[in-house]
Amino acid sequence: MEFRIGENITIVTEDIEYLLNMAKNKKVLVLYPLKLENLSYYFMVENFLRLGIKDGESGKGIKNYEMILRKLISNDFQKNDIIIGIGGGSLLDLAGFVGSTYKRGMILINVPTTLLAMVDASFGGKNAINFMGIKNVIGTFYHPSAIYLNFSYLNSVDEKHILSGMGEIIKYAATLDKNLFKYIDKNSENIIKKDLNVLRKLVYRSLYLKYSIIKKDAIGKNNLRDILNAGHTLGHAYESITGYRIPHGIAVAYGLIDECKILSFLGYTDYSICLEIERIFSKIGIRKNKKFVAGKIYSFIENDKKINGEYIRIPAITEPGRAEILNLKRRDLRNAIYESGSFR
Ligand SMILES: NC(=O)c1ccc[n+]([C@@H]2O[C@H](COP(=O)([O-])OP(=O)(O)OC[C@H]3O[C@@H](n4cnc5c(N)ncnc54)[C@H](O)[C@@H]3O)[C@@H](O)[C@H]2O)c1
Numbered sequence: 001m002e003f004r005i006g007e008n009i010t011i012v013t014e015d016i017e018y019l020l021n022m023a024k025n026k027k028v029l030v031l032y033p034l035k036l037e038n039l040s041y042y043f044m045v046e047n048f049l050r051l052g053i054k055d056g057e058s059g060k061g062i063k064n065y066e067m068i069l070r071k072l073i074s075n076d077f078q079k080n081d082i083i084i085g086i087g088g089g090s091l092l093d094l095a096g097f098v099g100s101t102y103k104r105g106m107i108l109i110n111v112p113t114t115l116l117a118m119v120d121a122s123f124g125g126k127n128a129i130n131f132m133g134i135k136n137v138i139g140t141f142y143h144p145s146a147i148y149l150n151f152s153y154l155n156s157v158d159e160k161h162i163l164s165g166m167g168e169i170i171k172y173a174a175t176l177d178k179n180l181f182k183y184i185d186k187n188s189e190n191i192i193k194k195d196l197n198v199l200r201k202l203v204y205r206s207l208y209l210k211y212s213i214i215k216k217d218a219i220g221k222n223n224l225r226d227i228l229n230a231g232h233t234l235g236h237a238y239e240s241i242t243g244y245r246i247p248h249g250i251a252v253a254y255g256l257i258d259e260c261k262i263l264s265f266l267g268y269t270d271y272s273i274c275l276e277i278e279r280i281f282s283k284i285g286i287r288k289n290k291k292f293v294a295g296k297i298y299s300f301i302e303n304d305k306k307i308n309g310e311y312i313r314i315p316a317i318t319e320p321g322r323a324e325i326l327n328l329k330r331r332d333l334r335n336a337i338y339e340s341g342s343f344r
Contacts, residue, residue, distance in 0.1 A: 115165025
């Protein structure tokens, strides 16, 4: 499978030989999560330099960035050498940030090992690190040359992080693909059981759906990419308010449900759609039992990147598999947060 975005080509492959061939006659630095060295097994190749990195949000920062740069410089890496990031979204965001900035960009290969990283963080060009406690505050747009998919990585991913990946997959389904929505509904048992054939189908379909958007809006210039932000306005608020204890995709799932209810309260969407989204999440095991405090949520949203003057851009799901971007008055959003009953 191959994705073309502007001048960039990203090859998606399950063939390890293809990657090893890419690496011939090049220097290679392999980054992997310190606590999960076994994930780098396929890349234990003579001559490849290796570096274990603390992953998660706390690892995605300046300290690790500097450590990796030092490794590259002291080993005389050049632009056409390779950096391979193996891990969840946090490690891939960091590897991508290094890969895009070192000598203004070297060859980047992503090896996603969580479901969320497979369907979202590995592809689309966004890379970032956290700084001064602010998530993703320094970042770049830079595409990987290749993504290596190996679904056996999912065997060791815990249930919480499989559900987190499902948050993003159901976002794609709810906003872009009603057949995917139906497929998830039908196959919920197999998803819960981590049937790798079913997860494989979900990953490829999700990557394709993400591609269908970003090929038209590579760096978010014409706002088409906003559709991918469904659930993220509230989701980011939930992640931040809970100190990132809720995994990203589960926060997005909660966000999808609550954004739908708010937009239904304002008359932009039908409440039955929100119940349908809530039902499918519940069926695979994502249930939101907690109500957040309206004031805290709204003050977080006030700083959202999608705010433009008196308005905020927010996707509304108009039926399962279809969404449109609304330019919502901030005042209306505020009222709905306080009055819709979704918050306390
Ligand atoms: N760049 C993008 O487009 C994009 C999109 C979505 C999310 N993100 C970023 O991705 C991050 C979240 O990614 P994530 O959910 O993968 O979290 P993560 O990277 O923190 O990984 C979650 C946990 O799973 C562990 N893990 C990874 N692979 C494993 C495996 N195969 N078996 C067992 N454990 C494994 C990790 O060590 C970690 O403890 C956030 O920082 C978010 O901002 C980026």
